[in-house]
Structure formats: C-alpha cells, structure tokens
Amino acid sequence: MSAYWLDWLSLLTRWAHLIVGIAWIGASFYFVWLDNHLDAPTDAALKDKGVAGELWAVHGGGFYNPQKYRLGPPQMPSQLHWFYWEAYSTWLTGFAMLVLVYFLDPALNLLDPARAAPAGYAGVAVALGFIVGGWLVYDGLCRSPLAKAGWMFQAVLALLLAQAAFALCWLFSGRGAFILFGAMLGTMMVANVAMVIIPGQRRMVAAIARGDAPNPVDAQRGKQRSVHNTYFTLPVLLTMISNHYAGITHAAHNALALVLLAAGGAAIRHWFVLRHRARERAGRTSPLALALGVSLIAATVVLLQPPRVAGAAVDDARALAILDIRCVTCHAEHPTFPGMAAAPNGAMFDSLERARAKRSLIATQVQSGAMPPGNLTGLSDDERAALLRWAQAR
Template identity: 40%
Template sequence: MESYLTEFGNLLLRWLHVIAAIAWIGESIYFVMLDNSLTKPNEEKDSRYDLIGEMSSVHGGGFYHNQKYLTHPPFPLDEKLHWSFWKSYTTWLSGFALFCLLYLSNASVYLVNPASPWAWAAVLTPGEAGVAALALLIVGWLLYDELCRRISPEMQRDGLLSIAVAILMSGVAYFSSHVFQGRAAFLLTGAVMATCMSANVFFWIIPGQRRMVKALNSGEQPNPLDGKRGKQRSVHNTYFTLPVVFLMISNHYAFAYSNETSWFIMTLFILSGALIRQYFVLRHQGQNMLTLPAASGILLFVIGMIAAPTDIKTVPTETRSSNSNDNKSLPATSNNIHMVSRILQERCVSCHSARPTQVGFSAAPAGILLDNDQDIQRHHIKIKQVVASKYMPLANLTKMSDEERLQISQWAP
C-alpha cells in the first residue's frame, strides 16, 4: 500500500513538474526568440522613451506588435504588468519534491554507489549520500554565482564566463558520476543546472526587475546594470535548457549513465545541447550557421560510439555467437540460458517480477521482467550491459558476485 501511494505521488508530482517545466521553458524560449528578432523601428520614435527594437508577428488568428524598452517605457508599470516567475519556481519546487520522494527517501537503492572508484564514496551511508546530494545542489549554485560575479560582473567578459561555466558543469558531472549511481548522477547534474536557472530568476532577474519598476514608479532613473545583469542570467538559462531537458529524461537510457565514462558523455551532451540552442539564437538574429548543428551532430555521434555496449564495439554479432563455443576461456555453459536464469532468479527477480518482494517496489522496475526465459532472451543486450557496468542489481542489494557477472558477460544467447 505504502509503495503504491509513493508511486501515485510520484505520478502526480511528475505530471506537475513536466507541465510547469514546459510552461517555463516555452515562455523563456519565446522571449529569447523575441529579443533576438527585434529590429530597429523604421521611423523616428519619441526620443523620451528608449525603444530598442520591435517585432511584428501573426499567431492565434491575429497580429501582434511587440516593442522593447530598456528603462523608459511609455506606459504605466502597474499591476497589469506581466511577470514571469511562478512557472520557474513551480518547476524547481515540484522537481525537488520528486527528488526527495524518489531518491532521498530510498537513498540506499538509488543514490549510494558501492561500486564508486572513490573509496570514501563507496562506503557512504544512505543519510550521508542524501546530504552529499543536497550539498551538491547548493555548492553548485554558489560556485556558479561566484564565477558570474568575479569573471563578468559588468557583462564585460561574458565569453570567458561561459567557458568557465561549461568547465564547472563538467566538474559537477565528474563529481556526481563518481559519488552517486549513474542514474542519480545524471539527474543531479541536471538538477544543479536547473537550480542555477531557478536561482537566477529568484536572486537576480526578479529582484533586479523589481528595483527597476520601483525606481520608475517613483520617478527615478533605474540602474541599467540591473537590466543587463538580468539579461546575462537569462541568457545563461537559455543555454542550460536543452542540456537540462536531456539530463532529466536520461533515466530511460541506461547505456548512457551506466557507462564508465558517463561524466564525459554528460559533458558532451551538455555541449551539444548548448550548440543547438546557439544555432536557434543566431537564427532568430537572421544568421543560419549550419556548422553549429553539424558540430552538435558530430558530438552526438561520438557519444553514440563511446556509449555503445562493449560487445557491439568489439565483435560483430554473427562471429561472436559462432566463435563462442571454440573460445577456451569461456565456461562450457556459456550458451546456457538455465545458468543465466538461475543467477537472475537469485539476484534480480526480487525486483524484476510482476510482484516484487523487495521493499519499496510495487511493479517490475522499468517494466522489465526477468523471471522467465523468453523475457531474459529478449532483454539479453541490456542485461549484459547493466550487469557488466555494475549498474544492476541496484546498489548491489542482492549481492551479485564478480564470478556471476563474468558468467553473464560470457553468455552467448
């Protein structure tokens, strides 16, 4: 009953999270497009106002005409002014709640990584792993914010800053993939970026805008730095979006996160998402730099090569199965589904069956049943991969031995 309630809560929170994220990202992408599509007005406008550009568009059966003013708009800034922040906060809050419900409440299964190459990380208790995950979110934001303040406080070195931020996020990917389980590492790296995005809105963009509105309403000159700084952070947010969306859906792709070089795969995904975003930013300014999606495509190809399961990388499928019986290093049972099924029965079926006996599971995880030979055959590539990378059994709760892993890796279905 309890695990069913958790599952149902998971469903509701995820639904909310995805809807809020779509609304937030959609609006953010719209405003970045608008900003980059603005053109100087043709005729001379009233010089009391600082109109910097305008855009006409057609949508929803009507015509729109947007104008952007930096500090002196010709209209009153009253309660009708549309603000954008709740979508961002709702996305972060629902995402954080989901993280607590799924990962923190079950840290021994999802966070702790007993196979970590760092000795101290391999022996973390579930509580310590949870604290480490929360600390990563906070420290990630503090470091990012410090980089922005130090490197480009007046937006004078934004190019250098973006390189520094990319290196920082790659460091976060490296750290998290060494300390936590692969799936959690991807999610946490995405969560660090998403936290920076929402914190940018909360600590910089909205307070700056509030100061500007207050100054204008009391007849004072707003500080233009507030506007520029808000713009800098919102530009960062736009480059974070595509990588974050990938990292959030990555839990469906064990081949990416249960890989030894998963931090590098994450870094390449972050770069490739940012490159695609850059293409669209420039495109709205009227440039069509096809080298950007091409470079992104090359990165994705490299990811595909690195993440491919080892048996795909080394031996073609036909030669592998026909040679496997001649190979002296293989045990005589390497073709034997019963041997595999016996191991899986002991180490996997407590979770991977229609009625799992493992505490906290109410249905077969990832929809994968491993209690019958047909399904085992069907999933053989994934099984070999998750066993070889030690991603499964989760946190090695069922204590699979290296000998058993070797037997599965040598099984030629």
C-alpha cells in the first residue's frame, strides 16, 4: 500500500478509535459514578418494587431519576438498553491501529535491535502472545479461589502486571512496549465485557423473562470485572498517548516508569471512586489515594531526568553531516526512505535552520534512542553523543 493511502487509513482509524473509545470510557465512568452515588430509596412504593438505590441529577436542561434494582425488575421492560458495541468497536479499531502502526512494518516502531524480541514477524507473534496470554492468565486468576482473597488477589495481579511491563520493555522498543502493555490491559477490559459481563447479563435477562430469580453469581462476577476495568482505565489511556513522548518511553528506566505511572493512574482512579462514595461518609474523602498517585507520578518525573552530556562542543558542520547520513532520508522535504511520503511530524533537518529549530526535539529523540527508529540508518554511539552535545548546547 502506498504511503499516501496508509496515511489516510491511519488517520481515519485513529479518529474512529478515539470516538468509540470516548463513548465507551464515558459510559463506563458514568455508570461507576452512578453506582457509587446511589442512595437507598425512602419511598415505600420504590422499595416494594425492588429498587435498592436511586438518585436525582440535572443535565442539559432536564431532570433525571435513575433507579437501580436489587437484582432485576419483576418483569422485563419492553425496551432494554445494552452497552457493548462501544467496547467492541474500541478494541477493533485499536487492534487495527496496532496492525497499521506496529505490526505491518515491525522494524519501524515495534522492535529495537538492542532489545530481545526476535526480528520481523516472529517479534509480532511474541507481541500477540502477550495480548492473548495476558487475558488467559488474568481470566484464570479471576476464576481461581484467590479471587475471593481480597487484597492478596490485588497484590498478585499487580505483581504479574509489573512483571509483564518489565518483560515487554526488555523485549520491545520503548514505544512498542508501552503500547503493548496498554493493548494487553485494554484487551482484558474488552474481554471482560464480551466474555463475562454480557453473557452474565444475558443469563440474568433470560431468567427474569422465564419468571425465575436471576443468579446473584452473575451479578457479582459482572461487578468484579467492571471494578477491574475502572482501575485499568487510566493506565490504558496513558499508554495510548505515551508514544508521543520518546524521552519517557525510551528512557533507561522505562519499565519502572511504566509501572509507577500505571500504579499512579490506578491510585488516582481509586480516589475518584472514593469521592463518589464520600457523600455517604459525611462528605469527606481521604486524600491518601490522590496523594499516593501524584507522588508516584512525581517520583517518575524525577527518576527519568536525563543527565546532560559532557564533552567538547560540536560544530554545526559535524552535526549537519550526521543528520544528513542518518536522518535526512526520512526527515526531509522529499524523503527518500521507502514508504515515507512526507517528513514525519513535519520534522525536517535538511538545512541548518530547520535542524536548529528542532534542536530540543532532536535532543530528546537522540538521547532516548528512539531515533532513528530501530536504528535503521545505523547511528553509531559516537555520532549519537556528538549529535546530542550539539542539540543540547545553547
């Protein structure tokens, strides 16, 4: 496929992914908010109908009064709304992006010769192994007796995820590792919807339609998975935008950064959940979870700070010569690199003025090792150090 068509396909898929992702996460945030704000009804008629919680809200000029039934309504309403296409289409468009950006040409963004994953499509197979294997391990864990063990289960899950983050960063390019970690978590979230929550709801609906009581185990399982999804959300969103920040994804301690940032995101989400519930505890939310989340992120910021390189000044001619042989094949007005239609992100180094204008970006990309992608043009360590000294000089 020509670079022109690939560009369009990539932009339109990304757009669609963003739209359906917002629809999914928006609905998911709303229902978590709703569930945690419900108050027991005072109206006897509501209680008799089996309503366990209700609330009043005003939005867009209208007043709303959602009610949650203990297990289900006595009879099925004629029109019952379901929420699953948002999740499924987010996964489908996300997987399409993964193929377009990382799998079609794995040497470009997924792999790094300095990392352990095998070259070419064997590396893609390892990546797919994480996505499928992640779900199998997580689902097995949720079905094991450990799932009833409260914090023990959470600790084991957190430990396994941290191990996966380290393994991914050891195997793949920093950018590839971050996105695969997000894809793995995102797949667990969507599979939770497709394989556990929705089938359980279908059984509940069928039971009510038959006039039987729904099985509470289906409700509990659905709730467990939807709680997990809530905590996965912020870490997943972080990985989805991380690919724009090579200084972070390609940092020396990128695996630790990924773990700390993901834990920070989950802690902040926990604070929001507590805040939703706070009304029932006289309106106070302990700031502990928020403080923990922010501290983890702040610690990562300090940890990743790159050292300034020492050494003799590098003159413009030497820098330009390195850029010319190692970068300009892609970063020029008319790139010569096969499949590159235009300068990536508009970054061009085919003249001193253009290169100077992008100095700080060059410094980040070169220091982290993110550029050249997969070191396709063979930038040597000496050249890297020289280019970095030039780019960091004021």
